Amino acid sequence: MIKKNMQAGELKLRKNAVLAIGMIVGLGIAVFACVLAYSGTFKRKPDIILITCDALRADHLGCYGYKRMTSPVIDRLASDGALFLNCFSTSCSTLHAIPALISGRYLAVSELDVFNGESCNIIDGKFTLLAEYLRKSGYQTAAFVCNDFVRQGTGFEHGFDVFKMCVGSSGTVTDKIIDFLNRYNRAKPYFIWVHYCDTHVPYFSPAEFSAVFKNDRFYNENNAVLAVDLVPRGTYPKDGSISRKAFHKGEFSSNYYTALYDAAIRHNDSQIGRLLTHVDDNTVIIVTADHGESLGEHNKYFHHISMYDEVLRIPLIIRDNGYFKGGKKIPVLVSSVDIVPTILNRINPFWYFFVKNRFDGIDLARAAGSPPNRKYIYSYFPGIRCIRDVKKNIKYMIFPDDKEALYRIPDEENNLINDDSLRDEKQELKRSLRAWLKEYPVNVDGNRRKCALDEQAQENLRSMGYIQ
Numbered sequence: 278m279i280k281k282n283m284q285a286g287e288l289k290l291r292k293n294a295v296l297a298i299g300m301i302v303g304l305g306i307a308v309f310a311c312v313l314a315y316s317g318t319f320k321r322k323p324d325i326i327l328i329t330c331d332a333l334r335a336d337h338l339g340c341y342g343y344k345r346m347t348s349p350v351i352d353r354l355a356s357d358g359a360l361f362l363n364c365f366s367t368s369c370s371t372l373h374a375i376p377a378l379i380s381g382r383y384l385a386v387s388e389l390d391v392f393n394g395e396s397c398n399i400i401d402g403k404f405t406l407l408a409e410y411l412r413k414s415g416y417q418t419a420a421f422v423c424n425d426f427v428r429q430g431t432g433f434e435h436g437f438d439v440f441k442m443c444v445g446s447s448g449t450v451t452d453k454i455i456d457f458l459n460r461y462n463r464a465k466p467y468f469i470w471v472h473y474c475d476t477h478v479p480y481f482s483p484a485e486f487s488a489v490f491k492n493d494r495f496y497n498e499n500n501a502v503l504a505v506d507l508v509p510r511g512t513y514p515k516d517g518s519i520s521r522k523a524f525h526k527g528e529f530s531s532n533y534y535t536a537l538y539d540a541a542i543r544h545n546d547s548q549i550g551r552l553l554t555h556v557d558d559n560t561v562i563i564v565t566a567d568h569g570e571s572l573g574e575h576n577k578y579f580h581h582i583s584m585y586d587e588v589l590r591i592p593l594i595i596r597d598n599g600y601f602k603g604g605k606k607i608p609v610l611v612s613s614v615d616i617v618p619t620i621l622n623r624i625n626p627f628w629y630f631f632v633k634n635r636f637d638g639i640d641l642a643r644a645a646g647s648p649p650n651r652k653y654i655y656s657y658f659p660g661i662r663c664i665r666d667v668k669k670n671i672k673y674m675i676f677p678d679d680k681e682a683l684y685r686i687p688d689e690e691n692n693l694i695n696d697d698s699l700r701d702e703k704q705e706l707k708r709s710l711r712a713w714l715k716e717y718p719v720n721v722d723g724n725r726r727k728c729a730l731d732e733q734a735q736e737n738l739r740s741m742g743y744i745q
């Protein structure tokens with residue numbers, strides 16, 4: 278009898294235990310489902326367009342305070358979205374800047390003689406790029422790029438279902454995107470990367486735009502008369518000179534070219550406007566650049582090989598109705614390496630939470646709230662390395678001959694490297710840069726091989742002045 282009672286008691290206990298475990302598991306599943314639902318995992322993900330404009334400076338856009346009306350469309354995006362006032366590129370050239378911009382990591386290519394056709398397999402397949410992440414998340418992915426440094430076969434195309442090289446102005450590029458959108462079946466959300474080249478030398482815009490700022494009331498301000506440097510194409514002109522690739526016959530005035538540059542922005546802006554009429558208002562739009570451009574600062578004209586801020590400071594505007602509060606101006610210093618983490622956290626926060634350490638960049642939604650816990654951001658180019666203290670806004674650079682420079686931003690005229698009052702800051706920046714350089718940037722072209730540039734690629738590089 279006692280034994281029977283004990284067995285019944287044991288059975289009851291077991292039942293209760295099973296019930297309790299069941300409840301705990303059920304509760305766990307419910308919490309997990311709530312977290313997923315809250316994080317938007319089950320929602321249709323937003324369409325995303327990432328617009329990079331080659332050599333577009335932030336400070337020549339209206340929303341960054343520029344005197345000319347170069348960018349009414351981009352300005353409107355900025356007033357509807359988030360405007361990052363201080364975004365810096367990881368490099369001063371397309372080839373070295375885009376890898377970080379589309380990977381969220383400090384990736385770089387090593388020094389390549391791209392002009393002789395050694396630019397194949399630049400990005401090894403083992404490095405995951407934004408389009409690959411998005412494709413895995415259910416996106417259809419398409420790229421429309423104008424610069425041959427990122428053409429098909431260089432690895433930049435990894436993860437894209439459609440990858441088109443577009444020769445010509447932003448009008449031609451936009452035609453191709455609109456054609457894609459017209460045929461798009463909308464079964465999946467899309468991710469489009471467009472890289473425009475209007476603002477890269479030779480600053481192209483059609484006739485109705487090219488003269489729009491010529492002889493306006495700013496046209497004669499701070500003009501300089503330039504020499505023409507007959508350097509071979511593909512190299513950069515001496516200070517105070519304009520290169521042969523940028524030179525227009527009989528035009529020696531620096532303001533002539535700056536007006537052309539501004540006109541190219543205005544034209545590109547109008548094409549972004551045309552593109553926007555084909556996408557719905559909930560599409561996430563990101564406008565940025567690979568790097569800026571020297572327009573006379575530091576006596577450098579119409580190229581972008583330097584680490585001064587006219588070249589490193591780029592626009593960053595994110596119009597995203599579901600995420601960033603409209604009209605927000607964010608002063609904290611951020612980097613183009615932050616763009617990928619921001620997009621990935623936006624579309625899949627639950628997943629991102631567990632993988633965020635894969636990235637060197639940070640999610641900028643945090644920067645929009647409180648300043649991120651980050652001390653430095655970095656930029657690099659073969660030969661020039663740069664570290665910036667984001668709180669003190671001091672910048673240290675080191676060159677191949679071990680020449681150094683230290684600037685208290687925004688003043689980049691006075692090199693403070695021998696200023697004793699900044700000795701501690703200098704030592705700290707130098708030490709931190711050295712520590713960073715032990716691991717970064719990671720060269721991603723581990724699988725280099727020679728490959729011939731086809732005729733189209735040669736023509737494109739010729740039109741941008743890179744080869745003879």
Ligand SMILES: [Zn+2]
Pocket residue numbers: 331332370371372477567568
């Ligand atoms: Zn570029």
